[in-house]
Amino acid sequence: MMLPGGAMLILLPMLCLLWGASWAATLGGLGDTILGPKEFRDVANFSTFLLDQSSGMLYLGAKDAILAVDTNKPNQPPQMIVWDVPVDRRKSCVAKGKTEADCNNYIRLLEFLGDGRIYACGTYAFDPQCAFLERSSFTLEKSEDGGVKMETGKGKCPFEPSQHYTAVMAGGTLYTAATSNFLGTLFDISRATGPEQERIRTERSINWLSDPEFVSSAFIEQSADSNPTGDDDKIYFFFTEVAKEYDLYTKVKVPRVARVCKSDVGGMKTLQRRWTTFLKAELVCEDKPSGQRYNILTDVFTTQHIPGDPSSTHFYGLFTSQWQREEVSAVCVFSLSDISKVMDGPFKELKKTCENWINPEPVPTPRPGQCLNSALKAEGFESSLKLPDKVLTFVRDHPLMENSVTAAPLLVRKGITYTKLAVTQTGTEERPRGAVLHLGTDRGELHRVAVVGQNATLLQEIPLFSSQEPVNNILLHQGRALVGSPLSLARIQAEGCALYPSCEVCARARGLGCVWTTEGACRPTTEEPGPGDMIDDALRKCDIQEGRCTPSIREMRVSKGLRLLLPCTQLSPRPCSWEHPPHRHTRQHHSDLEVTVTEDSLGVYICTCQEAGPGIREPTPCRRAAYQLTLEDPTSGGAVATAGGRHVLAIYILFFCGGLAFGVFLICFVNRRHSIARQGHHLPDNSLSSEKGRDLLGSSATPQSPSSASLLSEGFRLTEKRNGTATTTTSTTLLSNQGNGGHSYSGTLIHNNPSNGHGNSLYANCNTSSSELKFTEILAADMLDGRTGEREKGNLNGVEREGDDVDEGLGDGVEQGMKGLEDELASFPMFKSPAPLAKCEESSI
Template sequence: MSRTRITPVGAMLWLLCGATWAATLGGLEGGNIRKDILDPKRFGGVANFSTFLLDRSSGMLFLGARDAILSVDTNNLDKPPLNITWDVPEEKRRSCVAKGKTEVDCHNYIRLLEFLEEGSIYVCGTYAFDPQCAFLELSTFTLKKAKDGGVQMETGKGKCPFEPSQHYTAVMAGGILYTAATSNFLGTLFDISRATGLEQERIRTERSINWLSDPEFVSSAFIQQSADSNPTGDDDKIYFFFTEVAKEYDLYTKVKVPRVARVCKSDVGGMKTLQRRWTTFLKAQLVCEDKPSGQRYNILTDVFTMQHTQGDPSSTHFYGLFTSQWEHEELSAVCVFSLSDINKVMDGPFKELKKTCENWINPEPIPTPRPGQCLNNALKAEGFESSLKLPDKVLTFVRDHPLMENSVTAAPLLVRKRIRYTKLAVTQAGSGEEPTRAVLHLGTDRGELHQVAVVGQNATLLREMSLFTAQEPVNNILLHKGQALVGSPLSLARVQAEGCALYPNCEVCARARGLGCVWKEDACRVTAKPGPGDTVEDALMKCDTKDERCHPSPRELKVSMGLHLLLPCVQLSPRPCSWEHPPHRHTRQHHSNLEVTVTEETLGKYICTCQEVGPANRDPVPCRRGIYHLTGEDPSLGGTVARAGSRHVLAIYILVFVAGLVFGVFFLYFITRRHSIRRQGHHLPDNSLSSEKGRDLLGSSATPQSPSSASLLSEGFRLTEKRNGTETSTTTATLFSNQGNGGHHGNSYTGNLIHSNPSNGHGNSLYSNCNTSSSGMKFSSEILAADMLDGRTGERERVRSEGGGRESGEGNEVDEGLQDGLAEGIKGLEEELASFPMFKSPAPLAKCEESSI
């Protein structure tokens, strides 16, 4: 049976493991199940456990860690673990860091532990990005020494990954190691190879994207044919499971697909074509798809291999753990594939890319003997005793067509939303005649172990156990003598995994009815297998109501306004759940859970009701799974503050609106006075505004714009000023803003002018001209007059074209009289505005100084 190599977690987990906090409102607890946990203190500072190897005869568990190998007696966890240190010299670590790697990665992470026939263990580690292998003597639990007294090592390239976080898998077949790993320092070359044995028989995959396209290796398995069930003399096979980027799909993004690849144990490569390469390498796509919804799970994360009938390799099934590339939230699914289905696809048509039209088609013809076929008695009778004797046309074909046309398909046994499973192990509950009764042991990325009963095509969640902190994902699960050995990068747990006695109450025991459990005399006991009419629903109905299966206790939650709350609802079956809550639109259901945005409308009672699983010809049974009462922390205080704040804002709006009306009255007064001056016959001749000096007060545009009555005091105008012999043009700040309803956006005037002076070395200086009065505001009558007269340039041009012979002095007198009148009006406006409290200033403003930006 193969062991999956899971990526180790960095040493920073040491900082997180001691400070974990989690709050849940509901869930399935572990009950009175016995859990023995070894925390990091028991391992004396050793961390980053990534590889497990169990000696089933003695019960000794070997753990590969960072710079160390440990041995734990699973029969007596109180016994201190044995420890072997295998670290990297300081000089080599410094050299690794100098090549651009981190200090954390430049250690020796043990990624391979495999038994050898000589009573030793083959150990390989990353060894500061220079993989090395050594031999562990079981009798003395020491690493084999070299002549110089150090550890006897040999290269681990092709046997162990360079980087600790790289995906990797390996399996031992007949004393020969088969691996799937990266083979270079940069991690850009990938090989599935025979890594040990005779040098001439160490072969690997072809360096082609048609063979391996950016793969992430997951698991491997060696299927050894038995003599009784192998009349054709077929060769033993090694299967590799991985996820890679599909080359057969031409889409806008990279599409990942799960694969299963197969090689034959006696393959030694070709004579001319495919020298030192696999001649039997074939791969097929795994499809885990829920056909009714069309949801496909295309990322493979773990595989567990199990024979449904002991001693019969043909009954082997592969339980795959999947997630989806296209889902943004956490999602996990379990599909099971049979060995017979995989071999059927491998014996089917090949897939080919036709270069002319870029379409995949079935290739024709297929040469003889069939490409990729393992050696058997029939081929040996034809003279093909070895792969070295295969003809070139067969080898050329298999080199160009490693992918099969058909896929290995399966429907998911289990789909869990908002949960990410990391490891999978399976125990069989039925006999060989009933291989469809099993228990899935699933490890999560938050240190939990879930047990799911699978009976036929129905999956039922039995229990959820919290073993480690939320920062410790489960990365290893081994099943041994009714126990589950569960590991994380920092800890180890031993949990009882089999038997009806594990289920502490009637509800959990009833959900395990398909496994042969029944609740009798206040205990869960083993009974005969259920009959056609003996279902889980019937067993649940027989449970006493004191178990409160469908009568959960209400929970009162004091919440604050504006809080986003997620109310959980434990979904025990694939059927939907619904919520009852006060009528509002501030909720959003995430599968069975409910997200609530707390407002005054959302306070009240929330009830979650789920439908229990039943046969297709029966109505589902409703069951309440959660009742919550949301109450405010201090509703009266919050409402008072909100209403008081609303009144203050409304008062300010009314005050600003009144100020706008007063300003509008004075504005109409000035407009009326200007028209009265026109009617009195005072003409405006060409005055200083038409001279060069007067033009400096006009805008930079050639034709001044006449402001409308609504924007006379809201539009800024440009001024020019000479500094250091350079004429600059600037724009004043807006005098007043009278927009919207009543001009409630506020009225202000700062009087700040920003000039650009290229000759000062920086080009930008800030000059503030802050004039203050008792009201905190001061209008410049000179600027205002210029703006008022700017709109009358057209009138001046008309008078001048008529040739009026008035003296320039008369015109100046008229201008002076108009300016005096405007000054008096502005003064009265300032006094009038000063009477409003909103324009009063508590203290005079400080004098403004020149500063550079």
């Protein structure tokens, strides 16, 4: 009995070391680092990032705390300031109907001030407050009574932790877009700091803001060299609101960009303490050939294509669709010049009349909504206070522009929800090559996509956090990406050809100036690619001998009755189609294809996607994946489904280590009781093998048949993962394969949980297809019978039925041995109370 236990004690640390080495290899190749709850001392709900570009110090706003992390030395413990809410304020917040979790201080604003301090604002139990943080000592300023020196944060910070909000600092003055009341029904875009008489906001009118969801903001400062007209600096706000110009039966959401001018101080009589330069326009991200429009804006990244030139500013927008039920994400880019042209164009007439035709009001002079410049000042309009009332009345009634800012999507992904976006430009100012999109998902992953011309190529999909941690922040600093979730922070390499470790991935980055060398490494090159498809030529130099649009056919050996999912990566907004045998049972999931294997469905399956070719706008077909389905040899061992990602393997090993640790503990405990009461209870020699102690509280899932030589010959549930959860649809198996374009699919086997009818990926990772588990699950069923009530007994009915067959083969001696062990375990205090649920059962509830 002790030999197996000793072997387990030796095997356990070895497996854990292998798991740690695998994880380190995945994320530590280029000095990447991940900080989790352990390093942050269980501080959570990180929502705000502020980076000092000169020193590399990153400030994090969290729940009841502000932290500082030196990104150059991420292994050092972070500094922390606790800024919580007194108990009486929390009780008052709960008494007003708010939840106890929301009645804390969630830091939503961190901005640098010019005097070496940081302006910090938090929700403070639905009573927003702001404080000043001394960067040198990393402490909050104190008041005379010794407490934190605070000032009201209303209009500067949202009341609720989950409310949409954005803010930007422009010349030491704070501009915000947030809710301005406790109920969250009033919305303002305002100048929140500065002299009291210059603190202005939007008009309380649905024509100005209609139930907006604020997303991002940007300050565009005009440079003296490129501003001959003396135009004013501008602040841009991006949000999604309910459109009032569309009179439909349902609320139509539209993405907007709004602009205000820095020197605006409101009107003298009309629009007092209100913006006189507030104009807004619709953003249209639409694929015209298919007519698909993406109308909900989720994130915006601002960058200058030519560093130091504000006129080269581009806004990369991340969109989703209100009209599609499935997950979909799209990326469109808008230039500052296009936005300026729309803001200088005609105004939309929003007035309602009984006539079908109305005459728009004539536009007065000077033009309403324009920023002050040298020409206006020469005419005597040195301030917005001197503007005529007819100009202010017109801009009050016409905040919306007639034309829209339109763009075609650079990237469309179905079945994936992107949450954050960052962009790095490649090449030089004289010879730009393209851009790399760093996209965070709602499942804790970071995707990299190369955009060269009109073509997008998926390069990498990197799992960073657990599937329950969405990416909510991405900052770029000195060639690295700082990626955050509500619980963790990752620092990973973001630039350079060294990111791409294989010839295939390096070939797909050929348009970015990368080439695979004879030394077996991806290096930058200044050589221009030859004529034709540059990625296709680069791929042919790799061992796979296939091009980007000419993938090799992958043979998949399957069995009849099997249901599988053939992956095909779609990046273009154009649809993907499949060529397949005429007699088939298929169903398309986004760009992937579900196939039920029959005699007639065997053959070649080819996925072709439409995308834009180099220098042309007409879509061209590109073959993305090809498969050959053939029946497996009955005499062979069959195909083996392997997990497509290291994170899946790591989870398997983690649960296996936990099961081994529990087994070692139980075996040692039983042996000790045996040595104390050797004459009281004896188990027969043939009662249990050395495997009997493993996972005594086994899962309630039906184990696999021991006679099955192939994992693919079994029927499992086809599970579609949405937002970190698994939803069972129908009994099937997922096959994994490496899709063309660098997209990796995991072939995790999903087992059904009979207790609730829903499959769960964490639950599945606890199951093992070995025949020994049947024996231990019978033991678990016998032990739990009569102790946990009808619910547990019902959950184990399937296991008990299989147990009857095994008991008949083991004989009476084994039955007596199990009876003895049951009596032995029944005497333990831990089994006198209702039996605890195993990890598998806990994760499936």
